[in-house]
Amino acid sequence: MGAYFTICSFVYILLFIFFFFSKGSVVNTETKIYKFLIITTAIGLVFDILGYFLYTNGFPIDSFLYFLVVKVELIYFVAWIFAFLFYIYVISYNKKSGEEKIRYFRKIFHYLLAIFFFITLIAFVLPIDFITTDNVVFPTGPAVTIVYLIAGICILLSIFFALKNRKNIMTFKYSPLFAMIISIVLIVVIQRMFPDLFLINFFLSIIIVILYFTIENPDLKMIEELNIARVQAEKANQAKTDFLSNMSHEIRTPLNAITGFSEALKEEPDLPERAKEDVNDILMASESLLEIVNGVLDISKIEANKLEIINNNYNPYKMFNDLATLTKVRIGEKPIELIVQIDETIPKVLYGDHTRVKQVILNILTNAAKYTKEGHIVFKVNSLIKGDICRLIVSVEDTGIGIKRDNIDKLFNKFERLDEDRNTTIEGTGLGLAITKKLVQLMHGELVVQSIYGKGSKFTVSIDQKIAPSDVKLDETLEVNREELTKDKDVIGKSVLVVDDNKLNIKVATRLLEEYGITVDSCMSGLECLEKVKSIKYDLIFMDDMMPKMSGTETFHKLKENPNFNTPVVVLTANAIAGMEEKYLNEGFDSYLAKPIERKALDNVINKYLNNE
Numbered sequence: 001m002g003a004y005f006t007i008c009s010f011v012y013i014l015l016f017i018f019f020f021f022s023k024g025s026v027v028n029t030e031t032k033i034y035k036f037l038i039i040t041t042a043i044g045l046v047f048d049i050l051g052y053f054l055y056t057n058g059f060p061i062d063s064f065l066y067f068l069v070v071k072v073e074l075i076y077f078v079a080w081i082f083a084f085l086f087y088i089y090v091i092s093y094n095k096k097s098g099e100e101k102i103r104y105f106r107k108i109f110h111y112l113l114a115i116f117f118f119i120t121l122i123a124f125v126l127p128i129d130f131i132t133t134d135n136v137v138f139p140t141g142p143a144v145t146i147v148y149l150i151a152g153i154c155i156l157l158s159i160f161f162a163l164k165n166r167k168n169i170m171t172f173k174y175s176p177l178f179a180m181i182i183s184i185v186l187i188v189v190i191q192r193m194f195p196d197l198f199l200i201n202f203f204l205s206i207i208i209v210i211l212y213f214t215i216e217n218p219d220l221k222m223i224e225e226l227n228i229a230r231v232q233a234e235k236a237n238q239a240k241t242d243f244l245s246n247m248s249h250e251i252r253t254p255l256n257a258i259t260g261f262s263e264a265l266k267e268e269p270d271l272p273e274r275a276k277e278d279v280n281d282i283l284m285a286s287e288s289l290l291e292i293v294n295g296v297l298d299i300s301k302i303e304a305n306k307l308e309i310i311n312n313n314y315n316p317y318k319m320f321n322d323l324a325t326l327t328k329v330r331i332g333e334k335p336i337e338l339i340v341q342i343d344e345t346i347p348k349v350l351y352g353d354h355t356r357v358k359q360v361i362l363n364i365l366t367n368a369a370k371y372t373k374e375g376h377i378v379f380k381v382n383s384l385i386k387g388d389i390c391r392l393i394v395s396v397e398d399t400g401i402g403i404k405r406d407n408i409d410k411l412f413n414k415f416e417r418l419d420e421d422r423n424t425t426i427e428g429t430g431l432g433l434a435i436t437k438k439l440v441q442l443m444h445g446e447l448v449v450q451s452i453y454g455k456g457s458k459f460t461v462s463i464d465q466k467i468a469p470s471d472v473k474l475d476e477t478l479e480v481n482r483e484e485l486t487k488d489k490d491v492i493g494k495s496v497l498v499v500d501d502n503k504l505n506i507k508v509a510t511r512l513l514e515e516y517g518i519t520v521d522s523c524m525s526g527l528e529c530l531e532k533v534k535s536i537k538y539d540l541i542f543m544d545d546m547m548p549k550m551s552g553t554e555t556f557h558k559l560k561e562n563p564n565f566n567t568p569v570v571v572l573t574a575n576a577i578a579g580m581e582e583k584y585l586n587e588g589f590d591s592y593l594a595k596p597i598e599r600k601a602l603d604n605v606i607n608k609y610l611n612n613e
């Protein structure tokens with residue numbers, strides 16, 4: 001009876017080996033042990049069958065061959081149990097990471113190997129007896145007893161490891177292990193009680209197959225490994241994004257001082273002409289630096305899938321107008337005509353992420369201005385309306401240096417600048433188009449480039465935006481009024497409080513504000529600010545956000561707890577990544593200013609809150 005089980009097991013283990021090894025699998029310690037278990041099981045079955053064959057063919061049980069077969073079977077059983085113990089151990093402790101884990105497991109493996117050889121020796125040396133019944137013969141005696149004893153210890157150790165690390169086992173969904181350990185205990189007990197049943201090898205093969213369906217399935221393993229790799233990659237990406245946003249914050253603070261003081265210096269009445277030029281160069285260089293900081297931050301956020309599309313109602317005509325104005329500034333003195341053609345069927349109000357749409361178009365307009373020496377730039381916007389969707393088709397065509405056909409594919413690579421030798425005089429980082437392309441993808445749009453080298457290029461972007469009812473109220477804060485404040489506006493005598501934990505930032509803000517004739521007071525913490533407003537009535541407060549102990553946002557909420565407090569509070573922060581303006585306005589701040597302070601934005605704030613007219 002037992003022999004039939006064994007033969008069946010051997011056949012399906014052979015089939016199983018064929019299927020398992022013809023499939024690719026993950027290479028890790030537990031899978032290696034599993035492979036060893038499969039092979040050992042097959043070898044064990046061969047010896048089982050051999051023993052049976054010898055006996056039924058009348059081989060004397062006291063012959064050397066018979067003795068050898070039985071001893072090998074015993075050793076095989078010890079090897080299997082040791083491998084299983086090692087398997088459980090590895091699975092239980094697989095929380096440890098990488099190199100350290102492998103080194104550790106290797107050490108354990110060497111110990112186990114040494115113990116295994118020692119037991120093999122004992123099992124070989126100790127005597128063995130045979131009990132013969134009607135149709136079977138099975139071994140007993142000291143060699144068999146010691147093997148069962150070792151198996152018992154190994155099983156107990158397996159139970160100990162598995163229970164000790166049960167949490168880890170559960171997290172990795174390895175709970176079928178417990179069932180397997182229990183079945184091994186049962187098998188060993190049953191086999192010991194009814195040695196003529198020859199059940200061990202049959203059950204070990206079943207365990208191998210169950211292990212396959214529960215833990216060792218190569219497909220499941222692969223998915224699991226991929227998941228671990230994905231989580232690690234996401235963590236690394238997050239760390240990179242955090243690092244970059246901290247860097248951006250840190251770089252903005254000194255940059256604020258550089259641009260702020262340069263702006264102030266530029267206004268000095270008796271500044272020599274050469275110094276004025278130098279100051280302008282400093283300002284331009286700071287602007288490029290800020291562009292790089294923002295670009296790197298945008299790229300890292302996009303790659304970490306952290307860049308959100310924030311939709312709002314906006315006026316597209318105003319946006320195109322702003323873009324044309326900015327492009328004119330960028331063209332400067334160059335003999336380039338900017339031709340603007342806006343399709344008038346575009347609805348008055350659209351719903352979409354106007355900051356990102358603007359960033360995309362501004363990038364390609366700026367490039368056109370940068371890479372064109374003379375001629376014209378045509379900025380054309382057409383629309384295609386379908387239901388409540390308006391497809392904006394924006395094209396920017398220039399008569400600039402053009403792009404070689406082979407280079408078109410490289411255009412969107414990060415930090416890739418083409419034709420470097422021809423572009424040495426043109427400022428750039430090679431990030432603009434990489435960001436543009438990703439933003440367009442994020443908004444489910446399309447970007448097409450056509451170019452003739454030496455003649456000019458045409459960039460076409462199409463993005464779908466929802467059509468909003470034309471009477472919908474536009475978010476005023478998004479409609480930044482770029483009107484410049486003339487210095488003779490009546491703000492003299494107004495008082496402002498600047499709250500910032502950084503002395504240099506206070507100095508910059510004070511310097512810029514005093515130019516308007518505003519009285520500036522300052523303090524370096526939220527608590528001091530709360531004290532000051534108790535006794536002094538200011539016309540406006542500029543509040544930094546990231547301050548130790550009490551943040552600007554917390555201070556602001558504390559100020560608002562007083563129902564009589566009605567001084568406008570503007571957040572003035574280096575926390576200037578996309579989405580921050582909306583976040584601060586949602587907190588209740590009256591306006592938002594990013595560091596480094598942009599002169600026009602400051603003009604706007606002063607105009608809005610301090611102008612006596």
Ligand code: ADP
Nearest residue numbers: 367368371402417418428429430431432433457
């Ligand atoms: P940057 O302008 O900062 O170098 P971009 O990513 O915006 O980076 O552009 C990448 C490269 O593509 C530029 O260095 C330039 O060689 C090329 N390029 C982009 N726009 C144009 C254009 N309108 N005409 C010619 N070349 C262009």
